[in-house]
Amino acid sequence: QVQLVESGGGVVQPGGSLRLSCAASGFTFSSYGMHWVRQAPGKGLEWVAFIRYDGSNKYYADSVKGRFTISRDNSKNTLYLQMNSLRAEDTAVYYCAKDHIVANLDYWGQGTLVTVSS
Amino acid sequence: DIVMTQTPLSSPVTLGQPASISCRSSQSLVHSDGNTYLSWLQQRPGQPPRLLIYKISNRFSGVPDRFSGSGAGTDFTLKISRVEAEDVGVYYCTQATQFPLTFGGGTKVEIK
Numbered sequence: 389q390v391q392l393v394e395s396g397g398g399v400v401q402p403g404g405s406l407r408l409s410c411a412a413s414g415f416t417f418s419s420y421g422m423h424w425v426r427q428a429p430g431k432g433l434e435w436v437a438f439i440r441y442d443g444s445n446k447y448y449a450d451s452v453k454g455r456f457t458i459s460r461d462n463s464k465n466t467l468y469l470q471m472n473s474l475r476a477e478d479t480a481v482y483y484c485a486k487d488h489i490v491a492n493l494d495y496w497g498q499g500t501l502v503t504v505s506s
Numbered sequence: 507d508i509v510m511t512q513t514p515l516s517s518p519v520t521l522g523q524p525a526s527i528s529c530r531s532s533q534s535l536v537h538s539d540g541n542t543y544l545s546w547l548q549q550r551p552g553q554p555p556r557l558l559i560y561k562i563s564n565r566f567s568g569v570p571d572r573f574s575g576s577g578a579g580t581d582f583t584l585k586i587s588r589v590e591a592e593d594v595g596v597y598y599c600t601q602a603t604q605f606p607l608t609f610g611g612g613t614k615v616e617i618k
Contacts, residue, residue, distance in 0.1 A: 423607070425555075433547075433555065433598055435607040447605045483554055491560035492545060492602035499554055 390414040390495040392484050397500030404474050404504070410467040410484030410497055418442070418462035421487035424469050426480035427499070434480075437469065438487070452478075474504045508532050508601055512610035518618045525586040527613045529599035534579050536603070543602040546575055546584045549612075550595040558597075559584065591617065 396408040410422070424436040437458040438447045446458050457470040467484050481499040488494045509532040519525045527546075535542045546559040557566045559575035562582060572587040586593055594617060599610040 432596075432612045433600070433609040435609070438605065438607070449606050485555075488560075490541065490543075491557060491564070491566060492543060492607070493547070493555070493600065494557050494560070494566065496554040496556065 390486065392486065392495060392497035394482060394484055394497045394500035397482065397502045399503045399505060400474055401506050402475060402504055405470070405472045406474065406502060408469040408471065408482055408484075408500060408502070410469075412465045412467065412484075412486070415486070417460075417465040422458075422460065422467045423485045423487060423493060424458060424467075425483045425485055425493070425496075426478075426502075427483070428477075428480045431480075436482070439467070471502070474502075476504050478502060479504050507606055508535070508604060508608050510599055510601060510608050510610040512597075512599055512613050514613060515611070516614045516616065518616050519586075519589045520618045521591065522588050525589050525593075525615055527584045527597055527599075527615075529577075529582045529584070529610050531580045531582075531601055535601050536579065542578070544575075544577070544582050545600050545602065546573075547598045547600060547609075548593075548595055549598065550592075553595075555598065586615070589615065589617070 391413045393411045421440045423438045439458045455473045459468045483499045484497045485493045486495040511530045513528045544562050547555040549555045563575040574585050596612040
């Protein structure tokens with residue numbers, strides 16, 4: 389069955405960096421686009437970034453453009469999110485989610501918490 | 507960006523009774539390929555979101571048939587025919603017709 393396991397969250401100071409990982413299994417990772425979606429404490433969902441199956445195209449929310457970078461290693465079945473210049477408003481649970489050509493966001497990981505605080 | 511507006515914010519429902527959630531988009535969600543990429547997600551307390559409905563009305567694998575989706579263009583509805591205790595949570599509509607993907611603010615379904 390499809391499994392997505394995020395890791396790499398933690399506490400970081402404003403202006404700091406963090407790299408999140410999402411290990412995928414149970415499907416052909418190299419055939420599907422992948423998303424990062426975040427959820428601030430007690431708030432709704434916010435889409436962060438998307439990468440196509442082969443890494444050829446990437447899209448970002450305006451709120452993270454220029455600070456976050458999405459990437460993937462299809463040989464390791466792993467998705468990444470490099471987060472730089474972190475701000476307090478980036479504090480959230482970060483989920484990776486699988487894309488599907490018609491059923492977008494069809495599978496989600498359990499999430500990893502990122503806290504930006506001094 | 508496409509703005510997704512959900513109503514109501516909260517929906518107290520008696521067990522076994524129906525529930526309905528509306529979602530309106532600020533512009534048509536019909537893609538140039540003819541499809542409408544409107545989905546519904548369920549988030550139970552303490553859990554990640556889960557896909558319920560995709561392309562307006564298609565139930566995802568394992569989703570009970572008491573959940574149904576309808577609508578077109580800019581107006582969409584999620585219905586639960588008979589609410590069960592396990593349906594408690596927050597429901598989100600989301601569009602993937604264009605980037606950035608956007609979500610409604612969520613509707614909390616709770617038992618009266």
